[in-house]
Amino acid sequence: MRTDDFDYDLPEELIAQAPAEPRDSCRLLVLHRKEGTIEHRRFSDVGEYLDPGDLLVANRTRVLPARLVGHKPTGGVAEALLLRRREDLDSLGTTWECLVHPGRRLRQGARIEFRAGGLLAPETAEVVLVGEVLDFVEGSRGGRIVRFEPQGGRTLDEAIHAVGNVPLPPYITAYKGDPEKYQTVYAMQEEHSAAAPTAGLHFTPGLLSQLKASGVGWAEVELEVGIDTFRLVEEDDPRDHTIHTERYHVPQSVVDAVCATHEAGHRVVAVGTTSVRSLESAWDADAKAMVARENATTNLFLMPGSEFHVVDAMITNFHVPRSTLMMLVSAFATREQIMAAYAEAIERRYRMLSFGDAMLIL
Numbered sequence: 001m002r003t004d005d006f007d008y009d010l011p012e013e014l015i016a017q018a019p020a021e022p023r024d025s026c027r028l029l030v031l032h033r034k035e036g037t038i039e040h041r042r043f044s045d046v047g048e049y050l051d052p053g054d055l056l057v058a059n060r061t062r063v064l065p066a067r068l069v070g071h072k073p074t075g076g077v078a079e080a081l082l083l084r085r086r087e088d089l090d091s092l093g094t095t096w097e098c099l100v101h102p103g104r105r106l107r108q109g110a111r112i113e114f115r116a117g118g119l120l121a122p123e124t125a126e127v128v129l130v131g132e133v134l135d136f137v138e139g140s141r142g143g144r145i146v147r148f149e150p151q152g153g154r155t156l157d158e159a160i161h162a163v164g165n166v167p168l169p170p171y172i173t174a175y176k177g178d179p180e181k182y183q184t185v186y187a188m189q190e191e192h193s194a195a196a197p198t199a200g201l202h203f204t205p206g207l208l209s210q211l212k213a214s215g216v217g218w219a220e221v222e223l224e225v226g227i228d229t230f231r232l233v234e235e236d237d238p239r240d241h242t243i244h245t246e247r248y249h250v251p252q253s254v255v256d257a258v259c260a261t262h263e264a265g266h267r268v269v270a271v272g273t274t275s276v277r278s279l280e281s282a283w284d285a286d287a288k289a290m291v292a293r294e295n296a297t298t299n300l301f302l303m304p305g306s307e308f309h310v311v312d313a314m315i316t317n318f319h320v321p322r323s324t325l326m327m328l329v330s331a332f333a334t335r336e337q338i339m340a341a342y343a344e345a346i347e348r349r350y351r352m353l354s355f356g357d358a359m360l361i362l
Helices: 043-049 156-163 198-202 205-213 252-263 273-281 324-332 335-347
Strands: 027-032 037-042 055-059 067-071 077-085 095-101 111-115 127-136 143-150 217-223 246-250 268-271 293-298 313-317 358-361
Touching (some): 037 335, 055 273, 067 156, 127 156, 143 156, 268 273, 273 293, 273 313, 324 335, 324 358
Parallel strands (some): 268 313
Antiparallel strands (some): 027 037, 246 293
């Protein structure tokens, strides 16, 4: 197995720069693993492939306005993308692991001032937040440990909301619309993620009501999506790649719902790769059963050869070439089926990546 096995040519013009409107009007490629066949539908048709008693499991995480753009005292622009709180270093929660730019110039002791209004703020605007680089993150290019000091009597969360923006993926360069479109309609109120669980972006309140009325179950886990979701695998052998750990929660209610679904002979359908990783991370190999996980961490890397113990079907988007997500979906189906499906999607001009169309793998 080589990383090149999960590469494909992605035409730049097919990278969606805005979400479908309405959300469920996007296209849906349906891949039947057993038969090896493909259908082309709309996402609003997804209920036709779900039976009463099936259980949809979605990631309810919400994206933090984690992109902070400010200036160094010398006047140069500096950016910090919040990845995760380092509570092991700071019980007050003011120390974060960040991805910074420009990385070479932000060494230990460097300070960044963030003004209300962000990059476009005038020099006279109030400084709302100050960040100080404490250390490098080992093995992460551009990774830094940064301690933040809110100004003007604000809490840290208040300061982040005053200066931060929702961090769209780097390949979305032209979107100027409502940032709420990069949140799922069922997202929780608390904000923890650096990126959205994008397979869930296609659901509307109306579609959810329709599915539930038809007898399809609904459950929610939480996985705090990190920036690693956008990182390509650079190693020639993907088994040499290390996935960063992410915090996740699988409550007992979800474990009970999954068990009841399987005992009744129905399917567990994961909404997105983050839900897949949450559910499969909750599998206890010794007990041969799911176990509730609260405030746990996972670095589960699913690739061809991995076993799936919980998930029976998956809703997902089309992913970046050479990514861990390409490897995950290739493990769930086969590499050959996934590469053939991607080739057909590109030939039919599907919209790709986070704001793009969807795939249902049965």
